[in-house]
Amino acid sequence: MSSTYHEEYAEGLLDHARKELLAISAATEINVHEVPGAFEIPLVVQAIARAGNVDAIIAFGLIMEGQTAHATLISTAVTDGLMRIALMTGIPVVHEVLVVINEEQARARCIDDQLNRGTEAARVAMRMAQVMDEFSTEAGR
Amino acid sequence: MSSTYHEEYAEGLLDHARKELLAISAATEINVHEVPGAFEIPLVVQAIARAGNVDAIIAFGLIMEGQTAHATLISTAVTDGLMRIALMTGIPVVHEVLVVINEEQARARCIDDQLNRGTEAARVAMRMAQVMDEFSTEAGR
Amino acid sequence: MSSTYHEEYAEGLLDHARKELLAISAATEINVHEVPGAFEIPLVVQAIARAGNVDAIIAFGLIMEGQTAHATLISTAVTDGLMRIALMTGIPVVHEVLVVINEEQARARCIDDQLNRGTEAARVAMRMAQVMDEFSTEAGR
């Protein structure tokens, strides 16, 4: 999932995540859902989690801090929402809704390779899918 | 919905939203509910959501930061409330309860055309109605 | 309801609210419950809301910021509590638990006429009672 607000950065995150997910396992099935704004991310994440058949969800987004408190309000509510969805559904939700203060920070995290949060998110998602799978296997025995 | 506290700005947001909603689809049905203060917004949004028959709700409001912590407290609780209503009802709630520090910021976001949050909100609402509709269609199949 | 901690200010808020409530409608029935501290307000508001037969609740209180983080912690939890009670019960809860940094701010909001939050609260409460009544009338049809 990616917020369409900052198209280029979202694409950067998505490309890096896709590449890493397939590098870890070539058979990884990836579905992408776009949402029009950051505040809307949790509602769509919840819909995906409830539709079932996913091992993990990565929430990508980019919030640029502006002149008002809006970015802080939105990012806090989104973070809280993602946590609650994970706890309610038991499905790992990787939080990559980034808050940045300028284009340079956005570029470093979304487009460049070194600190890319997309790559990082892919690894966390794959690992968490495995961790949670072990719990449900134990519970099923 | 709009807080009546800062009448002129609320009207600016509403007019821009209405224009954009009808530009996207001339058949859009729009209902407006007024609330007397920002803290009251979530309760009315929840009542609208529960009454059913809406595809999305836009919450407009304007909170002017003053000399006390009141604006921060209210805006945080409103943001949290709107998120929880969206997650509980599954109906998109577009958050446009803006926190500004002066008239200039309010004017730019509510009355002027360029950064108008009403126009932005309309686009997000229309897109989210579509996104959520796809999920319920899939679930219904 | 009023916190007894800062008696004089609480009385100022209450007097202004009572006067305005009766000015809007002479038949308004007003019940006052006192609580010994700000953190205790939500519990009593919840008890009032659950006892039924109220159209709106106004929560008055005054928190003076001191040398520690206590005021911020308490006011945040109170705000959050009031919002949750409103959303859970469907009864409007007007938030007038004010956080001030000195006597001058308290006086302007609680005792003086011009910015009096008691007067403001009365208007919001009366208007919200009407707004929510329309929703329940529609739901009942």
Next chain:
Amino acid sequence: MSSTYHEEYAEGLLDHARKELLAISAATEINVHEVPGAFEIPLVVQAIARAGNVDAIIAFGLIMEGQTAHATLISTAVTDGLMRIALMTGIPVVHEVLVVINEEQARARCIDDQLNRGTEAARVAMRMAQVMDEFSTEAGR
């Protein structure tokens, strides 16, 4: 209840509270439970509330702000937890988990007589027990 982390201050709060509780009513029954850290307070408060047979709970604790954000994180979660327990159980929970920045602040609030939060807490607890009792009496009629 008292956090054992800062023994001397906790004892100061407890002694003042005990003295005031018995001064208000010599028949007051007081039970003390110790918890090893501030973050653990809500869990034990909840256990006490659920065990029943209490009219009010006072949560004493002292969090010393350090070089990291830990104190803020913990105190916010504790405050939120105590509020939720009060609202869920209907039992008054007096919040005296204090956040201080130095020994002087701690001493003034916990050990000295003038601003002692233990004395204050005792009065709030006794008053709240009475307030809530009136609600349940009305509900029972």
Next chain:
Amino acid sequence: MSSTYHEEYAEGLLDHARKELLAISAATEINVHEVPGAFEIPLVVQAIARAGNVDAIIAFGLIMEGQTAHATLISTAVTDGLMRIALMTGIPVVHEVLVVINEEQARARCIDDQLNRGTEAARVAMRMAQVMDEFSTEAGR
């Protein structure tokens, strides 16, 4: 449990905790689960709590504050999540997801002996297991 993000520090916490747990009671049974990031900690803690057969859970993690608001967002949501899991399951969850601003702070809390949070966490966990056990014993009588 430990976040694998800062391997060396997590190991330091874990070693100190293990040593202290066994010093308090040589028969202590210790299970370790690794999670790939701090935001993922609550989901795994919840899975452990629900799987049952634990007396207490210690959540170790290290969040390094960076140039963006990410650390604050994540640490707040994690703290809130851990509190809610403890209150929901009744199992003590010791919060040692530390937020630091530099390597020096991390080293002092995770690797050095004097202020080691692992040692501290072990004591809190052992004590809390005992405290909660007393409550359930009383409830069972």
